[in-house]
Amino acid sequence: MTYSRSDRAGAARSGAHMNPRPPLGILIRPEYGGEESAIGELTRLAFASNPRSTHNEHSIVQALRSANALTVSLVAEQTKRIVGHIAFSPVRISDRSPGWYGLGPVAVTPPLQGQGIGRALIEHGLQQLRGLGAQGCVVFGNPGLYNRFGFARHPGLYLAGVPQEFFLALPFGAKSAEGELTYHAAFSAAG
Numbered sequence: 218m219t220y221s222r223s224d225r226a227g228a229a230r231s232g233a234h235m236n237p238r239p240p241l242g243i244l245i246r247p248e249y250g251g252e253e254s255a256i257g258e259l260t261r262l263a264f265a266s267n268p269r270s271t272h273n274e275h276s277i278v279q280a281l282r283s284a285n286a287l288t289v290s291l292v293a294e295q296t297k298r299i300v301g302h303i304a305f306s307p308v309r310i311s312d313r314s315p316g317w318y319g320l321g322p323v324a325v326t327p328p329l330q331g332q333g334i335g336r337a338l339i340e341h342g343l344q345q346l347r348g349l350g351a352q353g354c355v356v357f358g359n360p361g362l363y364n365r366f367g368f369a370r371h372p373g374l375y376l377a378g379v380p381q382e383f384f385l386a387l388p389f390g391a392k393s394a395e396g397e398l399t400y401h402a403a404f405s406a407a408g
C-alpha cells in the first residue's frame with residue numbers, strides 16, 4: 218500500500234499511522250535518576266551546530282527538571298549509552314484549555330542523526346502524552362520536520378514575538394485550543 222503526503226498528514230493527525238518502533242538496537246525509555254548530565258551533554262552537542270539554536274537547550278531541560286515540569290522525559294539508549302532525548306512540558310493557553318504540552322527540546326547525538334531515532338522519540342513521546350489524557354501538543358521548530366507527525370499551523374493559537382510559521386500545534390481531539398500560548402517559565406529562566 219502506498220500513501221500520499223496528505224494521507225500521511227491526516228493519519229498523523231489522528232495518530233493512526235504512528236508506529237513508534239525504534240530503529241534496531243535502540244531502546245526508548247523514560248529518563249532515570251542520575252542521567253541528568255549525560256542528557257545535558259547530549260543536548261548541548263546536538264544543538265552546537267544548529268544555526269537557529271540559542272545554545273541553552275541543555276539548561277532548559279535542567280530548569281524544567283528542577284521545576285518538576287518534565288512531564289515526559291524519554292531517552293534513546295544504544296548499548297547502555299544515551300544517544301537521544303526528548304522533553305515535553307506543560308504550557309498555558311489564554312483560553313484556559315487544559316492538558317496542552319510543549320515538545321522540546323529534542324536531540325539526537327550528531328553521529329546517529331538521520332537514522333530514525335528522532336522519529337522514534339517524537340512518536341513515543343506523543344503516544345505517552347495521549348496516554349496521560351493530554352489534549353494537544355505544540356512545538357516551535359522546523360515545519361519540514363514536525364509536519365511529518367501531524368503538527369500544523371493553527372492560526373487561532375499563537376506564540377507572541379516569534380515567526381508564526383515555526384509555531385505548530387497538534388490537537389489530539391477534533392478541536393484546537395485558541396489564544397496565546399505561554400511555555401513553562403523554565404524556558405525563559407534558563408541561562
Ligand SMILES: CC(C)(COP(=O)(O)OP(=O)(O)OC[C@H]1O[C@@H](n2cnc3c(N)ncnc32)[C@H](O)[C@@H]1OP(=O)(O)O)[C@@H](O)C(=O)NCCC(=O)NCCS
Binds near residue numbers: 264337357362365
Ligand atoms: C532534529 C533531530 C532531533 C531529528 O532526529 P533524527 O534522528 O536526526 O531524525 P530522524 O532520522 O528520526 O528523522 C525523522 C524524520 O524527520 C526528517 N528530518 C530529520 N531532520 C530534519 C530536518 N532538520 N528537517 C526536515 N526534516 C527532517 C527525516 O527525513 C525523517 O523523515 P521520514 O521518517 O519521513 O523519512 C536531530 O537531527 C537533532 O538532534 N538535531 C539537532 C537538534 C535540533 O535541531 N533539534 C530540533 C529543534 S526544532
